[in-house]
Amino acid sequence: MAPLTSFRVGGNAKFYVEIKSLDELKEAIEYAKENKLDFYVLGGGTNLLVSDKGFDGLVIRIKMNELKVDGACLEIQAGVPLIKAINTAASAGLSGLEYLAGIPGTVGGAVRGNAGAYSCEICSAVKNVTAYDCETNKEVVIEGGLCDFSYRSSVFKKNKNLIVISTILELAPAKMEDIQEKTKETIVKRASMGLHGVKSAGSFFMNPTVADDKLKEEFSKEKGVAVRN
Incomplete structure (x- = not known):
């Protein structure tokens, strides 16, 4: 996650996807629900401090x-x-x-x-x-x-x-x-x-x-x- 945040710190996300359309967003949310995953929606990665342990779920980056x-x-x-x-x-x-x-x-x-x-x-x-x-x-x-x-x-x-x-x-x-x-x-x-x-x-x-x-x-x-x- 470090390269995606302005602080340049943070461990890995278990799953990560970049979405470029509403349909892709729907698919990502559905995947998280079906697999009982927490999800986090990421934009520019500012105002965000990620733990060195990373994120045990799906990070959805809005592109x-x-x-x-x-x-x-x-x-x-x-x-x-x-x-x-x-x-x-x-x-x-x-x-x-x-x-x-x-x-x-x-x-x-x-x-x-x-x-x-x-x-x-x-x-x-x-x-x-x-x-x-x-x-x-x-x-x-x-x-x-x-x-x-x-x-x-x-x-x-x-x-x-x-x-x-x-x-x-x-x-x-x-x-x-x-x-x-x-x-x-x-x-x-x-x-x-x-x-x-x-x-x-x-x-x-x-x-x-x-x-x-x-x-x-x-x-x-x-x-x-x-x-x-």
Whole structure:
């Protein structure tokens, strides 16, 4: 598993398959069920630390990588690298993903974990998500507002049986030069933090959330910084 993760560590998987279509995904899931195997769906291999003992089951790597521009929307399969989606949007004059530049991994993983940076999260652009339901063995299309997106989470992260197949991102027209400049600035800023080109999962920690209004008020007074919900 080590070559498939950004940490470059981890033992072998008992079984491993790369899938490039929905039919292949269905076959892989059915094989796991028939042979009573645990399965793990792998995207870009970031935010993932694999034990040296490996994985005693089936690892399914999503390699579906079709990408299409349709007006102000991007139709993207789960295996497309996030940076490719960002660059495609920029070339098409579509804004909304610039501040996600430099985040490693695939679009499927970004949707599953509601990837974000600098107060921007991918959920703000999600029109809908097509997923495969392993319990019903059917495709389901879930509107963005029903994906239960929250800070670094979604219904797909909470429910292992829902595997992201593709998504439609709805973006805003803008000048290509402005989008590319914002994208470049974001990448430079992230690189300055020392996360570029090293064996890591990038910035994979989660910021703490505070529900107590009094504590928020005290923090704001002491630090002079407003608390973001």
